[in-house]
Amino acid sequence: xxSKVIVITSGKGGVGKTTTTANLGxxxxxxxxxxxxxxxxxxxxxxxxxxxxxxxxVFDIVDVVNGNCKxxxxxxxxxRFDGLHLLPAAQTKDKTAVTPHQMKNLTNELRKxxxxxxxxxxxxxxQGFRNAVAGADEAIVVATPEVSSVRDxxxxxxxxxxSGLRDSHLVVNRLRSKMVKRGDxxxxxxxxxxxxxxxxxxxxxxxxxVVSTNRGEPAVLENASRAGGAYRRIARRLMGExxxxxxxxxxxxxxxxxxxxxxxxxx
Amino acid sequence: xxxxxxxxxxxxxxxSKDIARERLRLVLVHDRSSVSPEVLNNLKEDLIKVIxxxxxxxxxxxxxxxxxxxxxxxxxxxIPVKGFRRAG
Numbered sequence: 001x002x003s004k005v006i007v008i009t010s011g012k013g014g015v016g017k018t019t020t021t022a023n024l025g026x027x028x029x030x031x032x033x034x035x036x037x038x039x040x041x042x043x044x045x046x047x048x049x050x051x052x053x054x055x056x057x058v059f060d061i062v063d064v065v066n067g068n069c070k071x072x073x074x075x076x077x078x079x080r081f082d083g084l085h086l087l088p089a090a091q092t093k094d095k096t097a098v099t100p101h102q103m104k105n106l107t108n109e110l111r112k113x114x115x116x117x118x119x120x121x122x123x124x125x126x127q128g129f130r131n132a133v134a135g136a137d138e139a140i141v142v143a144t145p146e147v148s149s150v151r152d153x154x155x156x157x158x159x160x161x162x163s164g165l166r167d168s169h170l171v172v173n174r175l176r177s178k179m180v181k182r183g184d185x186x187x188x189x190x191x192x193x194x195x196x197x198x199x200x201x202x203x204x205x206x207x208x209x210v211v212s213t214n215r216g217e218p219a220v221l222e223n224a225s226r227a228g229g230a231y232r233r234i235a236r237r238l239m240g241e242x243x244x245x246x247x248x249x250x251x252x253x254x255x256x257x258x259x260x261x262x263x264x265x266x267x
Numbered sequence: 268x269x270x271x272x273x274x275x276x277x278x279x280x281x282x283s284k285d286i287a288r289e290r291l292r293l294v295l296v297h298d299r300s301s302v303s304p305e306v307l308n309n310l311k312e313d314l315i316k317v318i319x320x321x322x323x324x325x326x327x328x329x330x331x332x333x334x335x336x337x338x339x340x341x342x343x344x345x346i347p348v349k350g351f352r353r354a355g
Binding site for chain 1: 282283290292299326335
């Protein structure tokens with residue numbers, strides 16, 4: 001199968017790009033894909049801590065593009081999955097330490113050994129963004145159901161199209177079904193009406209993300225995590241499997257959920 | 268249950284998500300039109316220059332902005348007229 005390079009981006013910071021990268025990367029590795037995640041947030045690296053790999057870093061992406069080390073010397077193999085790797089960002093340089101041209105060469109080099117290359121994009125629309133999209137075939141845009149996040153996502157979708165990336169998918173992150181139900185949060189359709197992009201998944205607001213990030217273990221490893229489950233389904237969709245997107249993927253299926261459904265039927 | 272009752276009795280009250288959606292729509296009209304406030308201001312000054320040849324207008328009260336309804340976007344200029352210039 002041809003390998004693909006997917007950039008994970010959002011424009012706005014703090015909406016869950018790094019969490020999404022870590023979870024999708026891990027979920028894809030669970031589906032027996034050979035995966036490498038690239039942290040392009042040079043100067044503010046974080047993907048390493050979300051994955052719990054921060055103590056293993058010797059070389060980084062800037063070392064690779066400057067020829068200080070070989071590419072496979074900088075790749076960190078995940079503790080849990082043999083097929084999962086991280087190429088960390090440099091912490092002491094800035095985003096101009098890598099050029100879009102170098103990024104493109106780097107991703108092309110990685111295509112030889114990996115099925116999926118996930119590029120974790122920094123916030124903003126400056127060179128860090130241009131670097132991250134340079135070698136990508138498709139994009140995942142992460143947005144939360146807030147005015148500021150959707151606005152920035154709209155801008156990012158425009159910039160992705162301008163740079164020739166037409167295969168983009170939306171992940172709506174941190175949806176709170178209770179707030180949606182009482183009309184205090186935009187729902188999926190509100191967001192899809194506004195953004196010209198296809199939906200690939202909805203991730204509920206979930207405390208288990210905080211816990212798993214504390215531990216450095218992605219939530220997809222946790223069977224009971226609702227957010228983890230949402231990410232596992234997105235990974236299957238990325239692999240071309242048809243997994244229906246429920247209106248509210250976070251809808252509880254336990255007793256309370258069934259009780260609610262009965263109430264709805266009765267009304 | 269409470270919010271069901273609330274919804275029945277306060278149908279007219281706007282949900283905060285409707286406010287969010289509406290604000291988002293308006294802000295995106297500006298963002299997508301790629302008309303910056305600076306460009307809009309230049310447009311306004313050029314409009315004044317042209318209209319001044321024909322009409323006496325209140326330049327300080329002149330207001331140019333984008334408005335959108337359900338389907339379309341319009342450039343709306345509100346130009347208070349003080350008087351008409353004599354012909355010739």
